[in-house]
Every structure is written in structure tokens, then in C-alpha cells.
Amino acid sequence: xxxxxxxxxxxxxxxxxxxxxxxxxxxxxxxxxxxxxxxxxxxxxxxxxxxxxxxxxxxxxxxxxxxxxxxxxxxxxxxxxxxxxxxxxxxxxxxxxxxxxxxxxxxxxxxxxxxxxxxxxxxxxxxxxxxxxxxxxxxxxxxxxxxxxxxxxxxxxxxxxxxxxxxxxxxxxxxxxxxxxxxxxxxxxxxxxxxxxxxxxxxxxxxxxxxxxxxxxxxxxxxxxxxxxxxxxxxxxxxxxxxxxxxxxxxxxxxxxx
Numbered sequence: 001x002x003x004x005x006x007x008x009x010x011x012x013x014x015x016x017x018x019x020x021x022x023x024x025x026x027x028x029x030x031x032x033x034x035x036x037x038x039x040x041x042x043x044x045x046x047x048x049x050x051x052x053x054x055x056x057x058x059x060x061x062x063x064x065x066x067x068x069x070x071x072x073x074x075x076x077x078x079x080x081x082x083x084x085x086x087x088x089x090x091x092x093x094x095x096x097x098x099x100x101x102x103x104x105x106x107x108x109x110x111x112x113x114x115x116x117x118x119x120x121x122x123x124x125x126x127x128x129x130x131x132x133x134x135x136x137x138x139x140x141x142x143x144x145x146x147x148x149x150x151x152x153x154x155x156x157x158x159x160x161x162x163x164x165x166x167x168x169x170x171x172x173x174x175x176x177x178x179x180x181x182x183x184x185x186x187x188x189x190x191x192x193x194x195x196x197x198x199x200x201x202x203x204x205x206x207x208x209x210x211x212x213x214x215x216x217x218x219x220x221x222x223x224x225x226x227x228x229x230x231x232x233x234x235x236x237x238x239x240x241x242x243x244x245x246x247x248x249x250x251x252x253x254x255x256x257x258x
Contacts, residue, residue, distance in 0.1 A: 017186070018205065024038035063138065
């Protein structure tokens, strides 16, 4: 990137950023605060990161908000997280509409509390016609669960004669994933210093660039986000080709060497 990190004007080649927002609880513990206070701070940070993404013209942002494994947490924390989700939707749906951001949900939202489902439905309906930007939230999500749901749906289509298993390939199977009409992430960010992707978009991130930040999510600010973007642009994305092939690619081909 030639522009100063403090003055973003766009981010060519970076269309979709996925984020594992980790470290809320540890952020709170370091400050002698209850875990839920860390989650509150993390929720408020989402707005700032989305603002920066829009400035960079990043069309898709996917946030890992609640995993299928998170049901194993203490009941009190789960209840508080669901309350925060309701609060976020209630407070930010109007802003999503104002900024023409479409909200999408991936996972199994039907298992969420009724109040959360109601707020989700309202937000989804209010933003369904927008195409400029997409905020995709993973709720009650797990990549292995997603694959099982996809296999189940594909098998049903096979049994009904809608598809021929002899012609199965990745483009066909990917249509059964939750993210069927969304491009794969170009960049995956995980905060808090952990260096794993924890059952998040395993299929979609096969060729994603990854950036692991030591910063806890509540402190992951503008500078840290732009550091991740700058790191992305310093990498060469080859998708199985050699570096020489990428350099020799015609200018009309998608720019993947940044």
C-alpha cells in the first residue's frame, strides 16, 4: 500500500475479511473486571472496525460471534452474550440501514433464544435489499457442522435426482455451504495471540491469508486493522501457481500479487 496507513483510500484485491474476535474475557480479567464487561467492550469495537472496512471499500466482513462449542460456557455468560447480541441488533440496525449494509447470518440461528431470533429477523428484513456492503455474522456456527449440513442437503438432492453424484466437484458442493453466494475470505484475522482458526470457515479459508494479532479484541483499533491489511498487501497469493506465473499473468487477470 502506498497510502499512509492513517489515511486509507481503498484496498485493491481485498474484498472479504473474516475476523475471529478473541480475547474479550482475558482483556477484562487483566483489568479486574467481569468477563461480560470484556464482551461489552468487544461489541462496541465492532462498529469501529466496520467503519474502517467501509473506508477501505472492503465489501464483505464476516465476524465469528458465537460458535456451536460456546454453548459449553457457563449459563450466566451465555445469557449475557445473548443479551449483548440483542442489544447490538437493536442499537445498530438503523446504522446498518443508513450505511446500506446488508446483514447475513450463517450457522444454525434457529437454536438461538426467541428474543435474539426476533431481532435478527427484523435486522435481516430491514437490510435485505442492500448490495454495497455485507456484514456476515456467524452465530451458533461451526465449520464441521456446516459441512454436515451441506452433505445432508446434497444427499437429499441426489436422492431426489436433482444432481448427479458422478459430476460432483468443489464448485457444485460449495453451493450447499452457508456461504454459497459469498466469496471466500481473502484475509482471516484472529486477535488475542492465539494461532488457530477454531472451526471457523475451514472450507472457505483454504487459500485465505492469515493474520494473528497479539492484541485482545477490545483493543484492536484502527492501527491494528490497517497493520493486518498492510500485511495482506505484502504477500503473494499464488493459488497453486508459481511466483513466475503470477508475475507473467496478463494485466487483465485479477490482481493477486500484492
